[in-house]
Amino acid sequence: MTAPKSHQIVIIGGGTAGTTVAASLLRKRPQLDVAVIEPSEVHYYQPAFTLVGGGTYSLSNTVKPQQATLPKQVTWIRQSATQIDPEQKQVHLLNDEIISYQYLVVATGIQLDWNKIDGLLETLGENGVCSNYSPQSVEYTWQCIDKFSGGKALFTQPPVPFKCAGAPQKIAYLAADQFHKRGLSKRTEINFYNAGGALFSVPDFIPYLEQTAARHDVNLNFNHNLIAVDGPNKKARFAVTDADGNSSEIEQDFDMLHVTPPQSAPEFIKQSRLVNEAGWVTVDQFTLQHTQFDDIFSLGDVSSLPTSKTAAAIRKQAPVLVQNLLSRLDGKPLDARYDGYTSCPVVTGYGKVMLAEFAYDAVVTPTLPLNPFKESRFYWFVKKYFLPPMYWHFMLKGFEADITHKPLKK
Ligand SMILES: Cc1cc2nc3c(=O)[nH]c(=O)nc-3n(C[C@H](O)[C@H](O)[C@H](O)COP(=O)(O)OP(=O)(O)OC[C@H]3O[C@@H](n4cnc5c(N)ncnc54)[C@H](O)[C@@H]3O)c2cc1C
Structure with missing residues (x-):
C-alpha cells in the first residue's frame, strides 16, 4: 500500500455544500491546502429540477462540468470515499488510497x-x-x-x-x-x-x-x-x-x-463513527463542529442539523462553518453561529411562488418586507431567473454578502 497523501483540509463531496465551503475558504486564505474528494464529473443545480419537471426550464441549464465549478486552487480527488477513520484522521477511497487530513468537512449530501x-x-x-x-x-x-x-x-x-x-x-x-x-x-x-x-x-x-x-x-x-x-x-x-x-x-x-x-445518509456515512442513531453526521447545531471530533465539521444534507435540507440553508451554513474552521485553525474560540435558516420557494403554479423562509423552532424569517404567506409573481422570477446565476457565479464562487432575514412579528 502506498503512503497516505496528506492535505490540510479535506472536503468529502463537491456538491452545493462542499464546493461553497472550498471556494469560501480559498477566497479568505488562498494559501490553504484544500482537497475535495468527489467522483462525479458534473455538478447539478438541483433546485431547478422542479422547473424542468414542469416543462419550463431546460435540464442542460442545470448542469456544469465539475472542473468548472470547483475552485482552481483545489486538489480534486476524483474518487468515492469509502471509510472515515477519525482517530487516524484518514479517509479511505474506493481505489484503496488513503488521504490524511488535519481538518475534515463532511458534505456528501443525501442518498436516494x-x-x-x-x-x-x-x-x-x-x-x-x-x-x-x-x-x-x-x-x-x-x-x-x-x-x-x-x-x-x-x-x-x-x-x-x-x-x-x-x-x-x-x-x-x-x-x-x-x-x-x-x-x-x-x-x-x-x-x-x-x-x-x-x-x-x-x-x-x-x-x-x-x-x-x-x-x-x-x-x-x-x-x-x-x-x-x-x-x-x-x-x-x-x-x-x-x-x-x-x-x-x-x-x-x-x-x-x-x-x-x-x-437517508450515504451507507459509508451511516457505518462511520460520526453519526447519530438516524445516520446523520452529528454536529453542534450552531457551530457546525462535530460533537465528538473537534477537527471535523459537517453541513448540508448529510448533517444532523435540525432544519430543512436545502441549498438555501447551505448558503447560510457555509460562512459559519468556514469562519469556525478558520478560528479552530488559529486556536481561537468558535464564535460564528448558524440560526437554522432555510428557505423553500414553494412553486404553487406557473408564475407563482410562496417563499417559505424559516429558522430553528419553525420561526418564520422573511428576508424581504413582503407577506411570506402570499403567492407572488416576483418570487417566481427570483426562483427562475435570479437564483440560478446567483448559485453558479456567487455562492459556488465563495462570495458571501447577504441581506439579513428577520423573525416575523406576529
Ligand atoms: C427536486 C429537488 C428540488 C429542490 N428544490 C430546492 C429549492 O427550491 N431550494 C433549495 O434551496 N434547495 C432545493 N433542493 C435541495 C438542494 O438541491 C440540496 O439540499 C443541496 O443541493 C444539498 O447540497 P449538499 O452539498 O448537501 O449535497 P449535494 O449537492 O447533493 O452534493 C453531495 C456531493 O457529494 C458527493 N458524494 C456522495 N457520496 C460521496 C462519496 N462516497 N465520496 C465522495 N463524494 C461523494 C456527490 O457526488 C455530490 O456531488 C432541491 C432538490 C431536489 C432534488
Missing part, C-alpha cells in the same frame, strides 16, 4: 433510496412513473404531464427527512395548473399521498398551502407511504396508518405517478 419501494427502479422513466429527484428521470416528468389526457395523477411524499420539504407538492401544483390550462380538470383526479401527517414542517404555512391544494383540486392523503409500484399494470401500493395507529395497505390505479423517493 429508490430500492426501498418495490418495483420502482424497474419502471422509473416509463409506464407514467416519473421523478424530479434524478436528472435521469426529471425530463420524463414533463413528458408525463405534457402527454396526460385525463385520469388519475398521483404524487407521493416519503417519510422525513428528504431534500427540499416543498418539492413533492410543488410538482403536483404545476401539473394541476397545466391540466387546468388544457381543460382536463373535469376528467382528472389528483391525489397527493404524504407519508407524514402534515403538509409542511412549519405550521404557519400549512393553512395557506392547504388553500393552494384545494384551489387546484389536489386531494390530500396523510399517513400514506408508497411501498410498491407495478408499472406495467399501473398500480401503486401504500402502507396506511390510521388515527389509532393501526396499519393497513391500499392499492391505487394511476395514469401518471410522480415519486419522491425515501432518503
